[in-house]
Amino acid sequence: MYIENDTIQIHYTVxxxxxxxxxxxxxxxxGAMWEPQRSVLEASYRVIVxxxxxxxxxxxxxxxxxxxxxxxxxxxxxxxxxxxKVVLVGLSMGGYIAFQFLRRYPRQVQAxxxxxxxxxxxxxxxxxxxEAMAVLAETAGAASIxxxxxxxxxSPNATAVVQAQVRDMIMAADPAGIAAAVRGMALRYxxxxxxxxxxxxxxxxxxxxxxxxxxxTMQAMQNAIDGSSLTIVPGAGxxxxxxxPEVFTTALLKFLQRL
Ligand code: MLT
Numbered sequence: 001m002y003i004e005n006d007t008i009q010i011h012y013t014v015x016x017x018x019x020x021x022x023x024x025x026x027x028x029x030x031g032a033m034w035e036p037q038r039s040v041l042e043a044s045y046r047v048i049v050x051x052x053x054x055x056x057x058x059x060x061x062x063x064x065x066x067x068x069x070x071x072x073x074x075x076x077x078x079x080x081x082x083x084x085k086v087v088l089v090g091l092s093m094g095g096y097i098a099f100q101f102l103r104r105y106p107r108q109v110q111a112x113x114x115x116x117x118x119x120x121x122x123x124x125x126x127x128x129x130x131e132a133m134a135v136l137a138e139t140a141g142a143a144s145i146x147x148x149x150x151x152x153x154x155s156p157n158a159t160a161v162v163q164a165q166v167r168d169m170i171m172a173a174d175p176a177g178i179a180a181a182v183r184g185m186a187l188r189y190x191x192x193x194x195x196x197x198x199x200x201x202x203x204x205x206x207x208x209x210x211x212x213x214x215x216x217t218m219q220a221m222q223n224a225i226d227g228s229s230l231t232i233v234p235g236a237g238x239x240x241x242x243x244x245p246e247v248f249t250t251a252l253l254k255f256l257q258r259l
Contacts (some may be wrong), residue, residue, distance in 0.1 A: 001186065002058075005076035006069075012050040012077055016042030019110070019259065022086040022161055023049045023076070024094030026116070026153075026239065027185065028145055028178045029169040030056025033091075037252060041207065048086070050077055052097070054177015056169070065180040067100040068187045069234035074101060081085050084108060090120035091115040091241060092213065093181065099191035102198070112198065115205040115212045115253060116238050119191040119221055130186040134179035146170040155209040155237030162242050195224035202228035203255040205248060207236035229255075 002009045013031065021041060023034040031049040041047045051058040053065055053073055074097070075130040080087065088093070088109050090098030095117025102109050122130065137145050146167045153166060202225050206218035215232050222230040231251040233240035 001029060003077055003080045005073045006244060007057040008053045008073065008188060010059055010073050010077060012048060012051060013038075014081065015066050017239050018045045019088045019256070020046045020048060020081075020083050021256065022078075022088055023047065024088070024090040025049075025055070025073075026092035027181055028055065028095055028142075028149065028173045029166065029239075030110075030168055030172055030199070032056060032172075033166075033239065038243055038247050040249050040253065041256070047179060048077070048081065050074065050082075052093075052181070054180050055173045056158040057172075058177075060174035060176040061180045062176070063180060064187065065177070067184060068104075069184065070097045070208050071101045071104060072210045075105070079110070084145040087111045087113070087259070089113040089252070090117060092117050093185060094252060096182055096188050096191075100189070101195060103189075103191070103194060107199055111201040111203075111255070113203045113205065113255065114221065115248075116207060116210055116218075116240060118217050119195055119211050119224075121190040122186050127167065128187045130182045134182045137178040139208055140169050141175050142178060145175075151225070155207065155235065155236045155243060158207070158237065158243050159234050165206075165239050165242065170252075184230055189202065192224070196220060196226070198225045198228075201259060203251065203253070204230040204234050205240060205251055206230070207238055207240040208232050208234050209236060209244065210238045210240070212238045
């Protein structure tokens, strides 16, 4: 299904019924990365999975996909579905978007799951790297981004099947969408100060072998969020939900069941 926001077609799926759970995917993947979780959660929850603009089956934007623009898309989707409150689950870029959602619409967040993400903004060096990646996407296409990203996203333990799934998702992204999102991430705010104001139940999940958002980064966020808990998924890289789906889904389910 699709909604239109700001001339962009946003593709999404809604499955199951019960407490609404909104799953926000990582860069440069798509909602398809949540399949292992969606297939389990949909038995007990209303699971909403968008393809963020420029990714999966959503259309490509013009300009920069700031985290604010992504939040505007999500607000349009929630209005369309007539939902006031959701459990927000964001992995990596999905987590950056979750922070911005929380900043702007705190009353709409019933509970929060922050997976393989960070509250800190980019350094100047990281911003320069983002711009280089945006230009690479625009000039050489999604395959070159897949070549660059795969080994950063996955641990050496990732199976060939998971590697192929992740490559396929990256290849489905529009190069303009990749460039727009990577430039948007470079502009994201520092959310460090937001952490101590979080009052909703919060679960953090990280991958033991994640070099992008390592366990120490996840631990620092847990220390800053009152009453939160942290699960580190053994042997997993930056996409623990795909590399160790059972461990990830079990942690998520346990958290949801306590709400
Ligand atoms: C992601 O997985 O969403 C990205 O690696 C996040 C980032 O590049 O900061």
